[in-house]
Amino acid sequence: MSSSNGRSAELFDRAQRSIPGGASRATVLTEPHPVYVAEGKGAWITDVEGRRLLDVNNNFTSIILGHADPAIDGAVRAQLDRGTAYSLATSVEIELAELICERVATIDQIRFCNSGTEAVMGAIKAARAFTGRPMIVKVEGSYHGTYDHAEASLDPDPSEWGAPDAPETIAYAAGTPASLRDEVGIIPFNDAAAAETVIREAGERCAAVLLDAMPSRVGMPPIDPAFVDAIVSTAREVGALVILDEVISFRLGSAGAQALVGIEPDLTCLAKIIGGGFPVGGVGGRREVMSVFAKQGGERAAVPSGGTFTANPITMTAGLACMQQLDDAAFARLDSIGDRARSGLQAAFDKAGLDWQITGRGSLFCVHPNRRQIRTYRDARHSSDEAATMMLLHRRLLDRQVFLSSYGMGCWNLASTDADVDLFVTAIATTAAELTE
Ligand SMILES: Cc1ncc(COP(=O)(O)O)c(C=O)c1O
Structure with a gap:
């Protein structure tokens, strides 16, 4: 003991x-x-x-790769001698972005951040901005970090969770505004019929369906292809985007779980392995959707994103040295x-x-x-x-x-x-x- x-x-x-x-x-x-x-x-x-x-x-x-990987450590040490973070751009960010865009067919462009939480939040904000809609639909029990909407119904208990095919929306942190219930719909994992019903009910208010193909808190069961089809086709039917959270599942292959499961999300959330052991996140996806993060002429972006340590050269260097070995x-x-x-x-x-x-x-x-x-x-x-x-x-x-x-x-x-x-x-x-x- x-x-x-x-x-x-x-x-x-x-x-x-x-x-x-x-x-x-x-x-x-x-x-x-x-x-x-x-x-x-x-x-x-x-x-x-x-x-x-x-x-x-x-x-x-x-x-x-394992703790203290020699190639990551060597690359990071070399960067440490040149400084850890500047308020200016570095070329290593472009190299990591290019590597990910080359590997993942659904990612034309990627914007980095510092955690998976931020990546999921960024994807949700992008979907809202792109569609002009307020609501998301997510899976009961699925963990996507600590943004209010993403953590809805993370660990409900039987006294509150509602019918199996129509789960209640339960706030996770005390003090979460009650409006969450109007802004998040909940579906049971692997239930195609329930997913269709909930997404259709959200209808024109639904900006996106947020999905993890390998949700850890749902016990990592195999995802049912009929469930995937139901989510993608019903999301398309109501004009909502599909956001795939690959923060964990990106370690399943060079193009993540999406290539294995056969799903083409509009946006993909990444984090964890792409930072080579350092804090990281990223939202990638279709160019048209990703354009919400870009400055339009002299105007600010529809979804401004930044962060003091975003795409810092230590993380980008470590991430590149890691991903190149995979x-x-x-x-x-x-x-x-x-x-x-x-x-x-x-x-x-x-x-x-x-x-x-x-x-x-x-x-x-x-x-x-x-x-x-x-x-x-x-x-x-x-x-x-x-x-x-x-x-x-x-x-x-x-x-x-x-x-x-x-x-x-x-x-x-x-x-x-x-x-x-x-x-x-x-x-x-x-x-x-x-x-x-
Ligand atoms: C599927 C998934 N999404 C998002 C997150 C949040 O990532 P982070 O801890 O980097 O904020 C996690 C963290 O474990 C996760 O497992």
Whole structure:
């Protein structure tokens, strides 16, 4: 069990004096205290207690080559000598933009920002400006960052969530204006008929449908092609745009999940891997729609966007050095690591007669302490017993050298070896067996 009177506990005591709750990031706050990291190298991190942990979270999917990748580090060090940020443009921004536009058929142009939250907010504002409409439709339970509209119905509970095919719009943060209910429609994942109804009801008020093809908080089930078709065709029918959030799923292939699932969004939100380990975001898409971000003659843009650290040369340099290494062979290796982990762990669960399962695709996975068929957020949502089991799994895995978040969602980086995968499989199967005894 992780030590509760060691260096991490001391740091957490100290943190609570100057930081409300003890950390700026909700997801690091695990019981009894956060894990404080001393360093990361390749697939492994070392915490301040000196424990070596296999990192299968990778900063919530943003690290894809491994920690402290030599090529990224070398490029960033060279840029550090030349300065970190200027209030003027640099050419490396153009290089990263060109690389992404070349790879993704639906991205003619891209505008960078500093996070996935900002990317989703920018895409929503662009869709509103382009269509002149106020409303979006999104999937129940799907996480898209912390913009008011994007976080609607992120984790509703049964007392408030409404009918399965007509979910209620629930504000996430206290104090969110009640107008949110008129500005966001909610659809269940993988329910084509409900999606059609909700999008049609939003009709001429609907600026865009916001979709993640691999939503982590919906448990990463496969997306039903009929659901994709329903969203795209109904959005087109009512004159709304389709925004695909590929903040996580862009790690599934050189053109993201859209090329695998067969969806052609008007706008795509990116972040995480395109920053090579540094804070980043980007909105890309059709030239006509992207023109809302461009200054028109002497006039300001329809959707002005900027930011002190936007497209700073450190992030752009790191992102370029990362993306240049992600060729077909790299994605094939990531797929094979992910497949080995999923098939190995599912076989281990089956062999031990455990009612657990693992979902996911490519380098992404999600471990579930149940065998329910998962198609929607309501299927994936943990009961309080399951949530407690997952928290225990997270904690006990630390003693077996694995760092898995208590969400059960994780991913692999390219520095992971087959031996790392086998360690992960054994550690999870053994711990799951202990927890279900
Ligand atoms: C699908 C998705 N969209 C958006 C975001 C927000 O990205 P960021 O944390 O960079 O703001 C996340 C973050 O995990 C995400 O998973």
